[in-house]
Amino acid sequence: MFGLTNSMLGGIAVAGVFLGGVVNVARADNPIIQTLYSTDPAPYVWNNTVWLFTGHDETGAKNYDMRDWRLYSSTDMVNWRDWGAVMSLKTFSWAKADAWAGQVIERDGKFYFYVPVTKNSGGYAIGIGVSDKITGPYKDALGKHLLANGGIDPTVWIDDDGQAYMYWGHSSAYYVKLNRDMVSYSGAITGVSVQNFIEGPWLHSRNKTWYLTYAGSGSSNEDIKYATSTKPTGPWTYRGQIMAPQGRSFTNHPGIIDYKGGSYFFYHNGALPNGGTYARSVCVEKFAYNADGSIPKLAMTDAGAPQIEPLNPYQQVEAETIAFSSGLTTAAKSDGGMYVTSISNNDYIKVKGVDFGRGAASVDLRVAAAAGAGGKIELRLGSQTGTVIATCAIDATGGAQTWKTVSCPVTGAAGKQDLFFKFSGSNYNFDWWQFKQAA
Numbered sequence: 298m299f300g301l302t303n304s305m306l307g308g309i310a311v312a313g314v315f316l317g318g319v320v321n322v323a324r325a326d327n328p329i330i331q332t333l334y335s336t337d338p339a340p341y342v343w344n345n346t347v348w349l350f351t352g353h354d355e356t357g358a359k360n361y362d363m364r365d366w367r368l369y370s371s372t373d374m375v376n377w378r379d380w381g382a383v384m385s386l387k388t389f390s391w392a393k394a395d396a397w398a399g400q401v402i403e404r405d406g407k408f409y410f411y412v413p414v415t416k417n418s419g420g421y422a423i424g425i426g427v428s429d430k431i432t433g434p435y436k437d438a439l440g441k442h443l444l445a446n447g448g449i450d451p452t453v454w455i456d457d458d459g460q461a462y463m464y465w466g467h468s469s470a471y472y473v474k475l476n477r478d479m480v481s482y483s484g485a486i487t488g489v490s491v492q493n494f495i496e497g498p499w500l501h502s503r504n505k506t507w508y509l510t511y512a513g514s515g516s517s518n519e520d521i522k523y524a525t526s527t528k529p530t531g532p533w534t535y536r537g538q539i540m541a542p543q544g545r546s547f548t549n550h551p552g553i554i555d556y557k558g559g560s561y562f563f564y565h566n567g568a569l570p571n572g573g574t575y576a577r578s579v580c581v582e583k584f585a586y587n588a589d590g591s592i593p594k595l596a597m598t599d600a601g602a603p604q605i606e607p608l609n610p611y612q613q614v615e616a617e618t619i620a621f622s623s624g625l626t627t628a629a630k631s632d633g634g635m636y637v638t639s640i641s642n643n644d645y646i647k648v649k650g651v652d653f654g655r656g657a658a659s660v661d662l663r664v665a666a667a668a669g670a671g672g673k674i675e676l677r678l679g680s681q682t683g684t685v686i687a688t689c690a691i692d693a694t695g696g697a698q699t700w701k702t703v704s705c706p707v708t709g710a711a712g713k714q715d716l717f718f719k720f721s722g723s724n725y726n727f728d729w730w731q732f733k734q735a736a
């Protein structure tokens with residue numbers, strides 16, 4: 298795995314032409330993950346935070362090559378913290394490939410992760426991961442697949458009366474009622490009639506309307522269509538296209554949530570450098586339902602959703618909290634948590650809407666560097682070439698996992714700013730940062 302380099306980012310301008318807009322890379326916040334190719338967004342609001350579960354296209358893949366599921370979280374819709382791989386094909390001893398579109402839902406204090414995989418014996422099947430914590434690790438809940446009849450792209454919804462439903466399908470859609478234990482079902486597997494259904498269903502309800510949103514057949518690539526019903530089981534009335542085929546990826550996949558008073562539509566495209574059908578990236582748009590409950594038509598944008606609230610730099614912030622980045626990637630620490638790694642010259646991290654208030658006096662950076670490694674981290678405002686507020690030398694700490702806190706003076710940081718960490722040197726790792734307020 299390698300990060301997407303700065304020179305590759307030059308390709309964003311090309312993507313921008315393709316996406317129909319002029320791109321200022323420093324302002325682009327879509328796609329929302331740049332450290333790897335991410336797919337099949339399944340956002341979930343829990344504990345006042347958006348938890349974004351995604352699939353993952355392996356870098357350099359020439360076909361669908363998907364081995365694990367990743368997790369990100371945000372409370373402002375623009376800065377996303379990376380929680381790493383929370384489940385993988387290895388979780389399911391009976392599965393061999395195709396970590397495709399899944400979804401997590403909580404019930405009775407446990408988190409259930411419904412995913413499609415290809416079995417060792419061949420054929421698609423839906424498995425269930427379970428964890429006491431939303432961040433995992435998830436274990437195989439059943440030791441086998443849930444349904445006898447294969448199927449891909451499960452979506453799960455718990456209705457107001459407590460009944461849980463799972464929809465899924467490819468070419469044909471189906472649903473079944475899940476039992477309270479969330480790992481077994483009752484009643485018949487029922488076929489669902491919706492116009493031009495291909496895959497990737499997403500079930501949700503709002504204001505006594507049930508929505509079935511899905512990837513449908515567009516003129517070329519998949520589009521996103523939806524249907525509504527007065528019941529979670531249909532019949533479904535076709536309501537039109539939400540998102541046209543667009544964006545260099547054959548597939549698309551919807552994920553819809555309400556959060557802090559706004560509505561958000563997640564999807565994927567091929568907008569990152571070297572992106573495409575096998576190198577997809579998750580994006581998000583904010584939207585408002587129309588008065589009749591219909592969903593407006595949405596375009597893929599480079600800007601993404603507006604920031605809900607500023608980020609507080611006077612608390613410890615994980616380095617893998619990113620609005621946009623170039624070049625670097627992330628890795629898991631042996632004791633849990635993630636850090637930023639694969640750092641080289643001109644890589645950067647943008648953290649959006651940081652509120653320095655009356656001013657910062659210094660910043661602590663938690664870093665590790667092996668013998669002979671190191672460099673410097675410049676902290677800049679507004680862009681990667683913006684005003685320098687601090688320059689921190691990173692010297693060898695005694696090992697690539699030997700963490701040390703470096704403190705540097707800060708000048709000129711006040712008010713709300715986009716903060717850029719601009720890296721030079723190589724072979725050092727970055728765990729977290731925290732500013733200290735001016736007296």
Ligand SMILES: *[C@@H]1O[C@H](CO)[C@@H](O)[C@H](O)[C@H]1NC(C)=O
Binds near residue numbers: 344
């Ligand atoms: C819920 O969020 C709060 C605030 O971020 C956090 O302190 C708390 O640990 C979270 N609760 C759980 C169960 O994760």
Ligand SMILES: *[C@@H]1O[C@H](CO)[C@@H](O)[C@H](O)[C@H]1NC(C)=O
Binds near residue numbers: 504588589590
């Ligand atoms: C809910 O639906 C009713 C009737 O369809 C509509 O009058 C009302 O405005 C809707 N409320 C919201 C919050 O959209």
